[in-house]
Amino acid sequence: MVFGVILAGGIGSRMGNVEKPKQYLKVGNKPIIIHTIEKFFVHEAFTKLLVLCPKQWVENTRNLVKKYLGAGAEHVVVLEGGTTRNETIMNSIAYIEKEYGVDDDTLIVTHDSVRPFLTYRIIEENIKYGLEYGAVDTVISATDTIVESVDGKAITSVPDRKKMYQGQTPQTFKAKKLRELYLSLSEEEKEILTDASKIFVIKGEKVYLVEGEVFNIKITYPYDLRVAESLIQDQKSGK
Secondary structure, X not given: OEEEEEEOOOOOHHHOOOOOOHHHOEEOOEEHHHHHHHHHHOOOOOOEEEEEEOHHHHHXXXXXXXXXXXXXXXXXXXXXXXXXXXXXXXXXXXXXHHHOOOOOOOEEEEEEOOOOOOOHHHHHHHHHHHHHHOEEEEEEEOOOOOOEOOOOOOOOEOOOHHHOEEEEEEEEEEHHHHHHHHHOOOHHHHHXXXXXXXXXXXXXXXXXXXXXXXXXXXXXXXXXXXHHHHHHHHHHOOO
């Protein structure tokens, strides 16, 4: 079985003085999170779509799903997230375990709720290679030179840009394997996690790369909202 797991736990602190988390802000007259859910909703491979958000936003999110998806809302389950990104993913696996059971081939396609411009192709390749390899990350080649600085004041090294990639989502994993690796981490290892792919890397497991898209942006700053609005209008006009 394949499950879509949409991570909506952010509070949007970098968006500035806004009245709600960024995933609930509107672009194209629709909440960002709804745009994202709809991209998963049209893909027939998913047994269920799980949306995980802060406890105080669970009921509001359920209401939004009912409002915009109508009868299709039955295919979406809204759950409370955890205190960290990876704990939120563990919550999704716990739900799947309880309701459906988890075996070696149970696949979760995890995605940021504020990346509403992913494509059908990206989802399709995540599922295909996730089932084949067990761990997949969506990336694009770095276009800018990347510099490393240990102290934040001077350059420590300049990695070869040809080997550098910018991480996006989805990130796709065999759920059972991901949980086993996560539970085997020390507290020190958990503290340095930035995403779920790093769990596999820390444990010496390979993560397959799927090519993303430059426009698969994460809406983080006010500027990103303006870019997103422009992309929505381009989609509506067929550009």
